[in-house]
Amino acid sequence: MPELPEVEALAGFLDGRLSGRVVERVQPVAVSVLKTYDPPLSALEGRPVAAVRRHGKFLDIATDAGPHLVLHLARAGWVRLRDTLPAAPPRPGKGPLALRIRLSDGTGLDVTEAGTQKRLAAYCVHDPADVPGIARLGPDPLTDAFTRDSFAALLRSERRRIKGVLRDQSVIAGVGNAYSDEALHAARMSPFALAANLSEDEVTVLYEALRTTLRDAVERARGHAAEELKDEKRAGTRVHGRAGEQCPVCGDVIREVSYRDSSLQYCATCQTGGKILADRRLSRLLK
Incomplete structure (x- = not known):
């Protein structure tokens, strides 16, 4: 399971590569992955990525003046940057692909989950604190406030x-x-x-x-x-x-x-x- 150090590094890696790129579409593939319905995923479309941050083990992809796409990778989830994406939308099936983020320049991000226990979660929210798991988080052990x-x-x-x-x-x-x-x-x-x-x-x-x-x-x-x-x-x-x-x-x-x-x-x-x-x-x- 990705923990604080890996998610921190992943957020930094993605921030440098996604920031400024415009979200064209977010496509859930696994039935269980999307945990929210308001705002809809379509609210992310046409907005540039403003930043990628970490909250505990949660990955927060924030759009400019718009919603956040928050991911919890659970035990077997991960992300893969792709230079090109197939034109056809992904089809639900038995493969590891759980969610695809298509960017307007033709690149994208595939969120995958291995194994049979599907625990990976995606949330589209106005504020990361609207995600129950983030709202319950204790203090971050690497901040100055954690004495x-x-x-x-x-x-x-x-x-x-x-x-x-x-x-x-x-x-x-x-x-x-x-x-x-x-x-x-x-x-x-x-x-x-x-x-x-x-x-x-x-x-x-x-x-x-x-x-x-x-x-x-x-x-x-x-x-x-x-x-x-x-x-x-x-x-x-x-x-x-x-x-x-x-x-x-x-x-x-x-x-x-x-x-x-x-x-x-x-x-x-x-x-x-x-x-x-x-x-x-x-x-x-x-x-």
Whole structure:
């Protein structure tokens, strides 16, 4: 799933290539992709793209004095710039194409989603805050307003495991499965630690690890073309998606806890004092 660093880099990449180009037509292909009806997609037509921005994990294509086309790429969505587009409109089918943005100069943007679970979402809105997911977003962790003390205040009432808190978009915007794993590994903290029970020193360490992890990932991704960002994310991870490999810090094997539709990766030596966390696929309750 694209997270804050990839969407930030993607927004910058698209902003430099779409700004000033005029939207000719937006064509939804997948039945489930469009989540709004007012304003209609036709309200985007004939308007130049003013800017492409990020809100959490949402991509915001703003038109000049007109509506915004907001995209949430979900787990398997992505975008592809195309120098030319077929003249015929796209037909709904079993392929990955979910939505096509046709520009007046003949170029365009294809929004695709792999797999069978169709969660990619597109919204045509007057204001990005009209998108429910954006309205619920917590603070952006890379802004100056996201201080160590504000982070501590968010954690005080959270009687949940810190892994789930970091992934909750209403608590912190933009952090998902991958970068929560990476930040917790950098902080040498168990993903099962209760957020409200963290000491003042632990909060400070995690705050710094989270900001550094995200900033480093943004810098690695910056300037890469859209089609390169997924590989760049994979290359930059130390524990996420690397179960069975060696921890680059201590050399221990990276372990995994799997859930119904996701998994986390961690290093027992670095993060849990050597204890192996329960993997519910095997019905184990190790503490």
